[in-house]
Amino acid sequence: MSQTSKRLQTLRALTTVALYRTGSSVFTHVDHELQEMGTSVRVSPQRRSHLLQVFHGIRALETALLEVAKSHGLTPTMSSLGAALYCFAAVPPTHPAHLGARDKSRFIGTVTKVRNTTMHQANVFPRSSREAEVTLGEIATCFSLLVR
Amino acid sequence: MTVLRQRNEVSRALRRSLDTDAVIVSGPDHPLLVEAPDILVAEKGGLVAVYFPKAAEYSNPQRLYTRLVLARLALPPQTRHVLVHDHRKPRTAFSFEARSFAAVLSSRPRHIEELSKIARDPAFDGGHSQLPADVLISTRHRFAEALSMTKVIRRLSRSAKQANFGVQSRGTSGPYPIGAVGGRQGLVHEADISQRAWKSLDIQNLAVRTTRTAFTMDNGVPYPTDGARYGVVVIDEFRDFRGDPDKLVRAAAFAGWVLAPRNQKPMVPELIQRLQSRR
Numbered sequence: 001m002s003q004t005s006k007r008l009q010t011l012r013a014l015t016t017v018a019l020y021r022t023g024s025s026v027f028t029h030v031d032h033e034l035q036e037m038g039t040s041v042r043v044s045p046q047r048r049s050h051l052l053q054v055f056h057g058i059r060a061l062e063t064a065l066l067e068v069a070k071s072h073g074l075t076p077t078m079s080s081l082g083a084a085l086y087c088f089a090a091v092p093p094t095h096p097a098h099l100g101a102r103d104k105s106r107f108i109g110t111v112t113k114v115r116n117t118t119m120h121q122a123n124v125f126p127r128s129s130r131e132a133e134v135t136l137g138e139i140a141t142c143f144s145l146l147v148r
Numbered sequence: 149m150t151v152l153r154q155r156n157e158v159s160r161a162l163r164r165s166l167d168t169d170a171v172i173v174s175g176p177d178h179p180l181l182v183e184a185p186d187i188l189v190a191e192k193g194g195l196v197a198v199y200f201p202k203a204a205e206y207s208n209p210q211r212l213y214t215r216l217v218l219a220r221l222a223l224p225p226q227t228r229h230v231l232v233h234d235h236r237k238p239r240t241a242f243s244f245e246a247r248s249f250a251a252v253l254s255s256r257p258r259h260i261e262e263l264s265k266i267a268r269d270p271a272f273d274g275g276h277s278q279l280p281a282d283v284l285i286s287t288r289h290r291f292a293e294a295l296s297m298t299k300v301i302r303r304l305s306r307s308a309k310q311a312n313f314g315v316q317s318r319g320t321s322g323p324y325p326i327g328a329v330g331g332r333q334g335l336v337h338e339a340d341i342s343q344r345a346w347k348s349l350d351i352q353n354l355a356v357r358t359t360r361t362a363f364t365m366d367n368g369v370p371y372p373t374d375g376a377r378y379g380v381v382v383i384d385e386f387r388d389f390r391g392d393p394d395k396l397v398r399a400a401a402f403a404g405w406v407l408a409p410r411n412q413k414p415m416v417p418e419l420i421q422r423l424q425s426r427r
Contacts, residue, residue, distance in 0.1 A: 016190035
């Protein structure tokens with residue numbers, strides 16, 4: 001099993017934990033989205049594969065974070081990734097869903113901006129394997145810090 | 149039996165005994181950990197992290213301790229951490245770590261069934277306290293701090309290379325002693341591995357140093373101490389990790405280490421001073 005696949009399985013394990021903690025079937029959809037991310041690795045040409053992996057990863061993350069917020073009784077100002085990150089940064093540090101200001105700023109730069117560009121601009125693809133991998137690494141990091 | 153073989157055999161046994169919905173990951177890849185637990189099991193009872201001590205960990209139990217502490221801090225707080233030791237080796241090898249795990253099992257097949265029971269039982273916690281919020285806060289803060297500094301250094305390094313300038317001296321630029329340095333004894337570790345290409349094992353070795361001084365384990369909870377929490381390491385240059393380019397930088401930061409490439413070596417005293425003031 002490749003390292004990318006191991007990371008994906010790790011995220012699926014964290015999703016399963018969130019599913020059982022909250023009882024929310026939304027995490028089943030998140031899990032399916034993660035599996036789509038895994039399937040996208042085999043798509044060609046490569047730039048399409050990169051785009052799809054980032055696309056599915058962001059959808060999984062955004063859905064998961066909004067559901068985590070809901071499970072803690074939090075209400076982001078909008079139903080979006082950025083709003084969820086701001087929401088988590090606004091709760092006290094002792095709150096289980098707290099996100100530090102630096103982490104929030106970093107994810108806004110590395111994940112939310114990529115999301116907005118990729119989802120809303122035609123004919124935009126990750127410029128290289130490395131760029132896609134960096135984004136996916138940040139998605140996984142954000143996931144690991146907040147989806148629990 | 150090698151750890152890899154143990155992982156595979158136990159994973160297969162778990163798959164046979166647990167629900168089909170269970171997610172079992174052999175050799176997980178966690179974005180914040182260079183060396184993660186050997187198996188993660190996500191079932192109705194929650195998450196179980198399983199550890200098979202490696203040969204290097206039998207020789208140096210601090211390495212297993214480091215692996216456990218960092219995983220404890222990175223994984224969800226309710227995770228149960230279970231040690232499965234080789235039944236042919238003396239259990240006393242890990243006598244002081246054993247109390248830190250929610251359960252200690254031997255590698256005999258009948259004990260693996262115990263693992264399945266733990267995975268299915270949400271009430272099982274091995275008598276361990278849950279991770280306090282302030283421990284998580286302090287860990288996250290350290291991570292963000294170290295990562296932020298490393299990213300700044302990286303940008304400076306790129307700018308210096310692009311401008312083709314040497315780095316201007318900001319003070320003493322001689323060789324720095326390896327070991328804990330600082331105005332107070334042991335506040336910030338220092339290391340220099342710039343003489344050769346660095347790799348993930350180097351990061352784990354560094355993590356052992358900060359984990360030993362930064363935490364003390366009590367009833368399964370790693371509590372921060374007053375010891376050195378951060379470290380600054382000089383590397384030859386930044387290197388991508390296969391499949392996740394920033395993984396090693398991130399994992400180093402999670403263990404409290406700031407990475408400074410060789411062309412930024414004169415900045416090390418300033419970095420150390422800043423990290424000391426963070427206490």
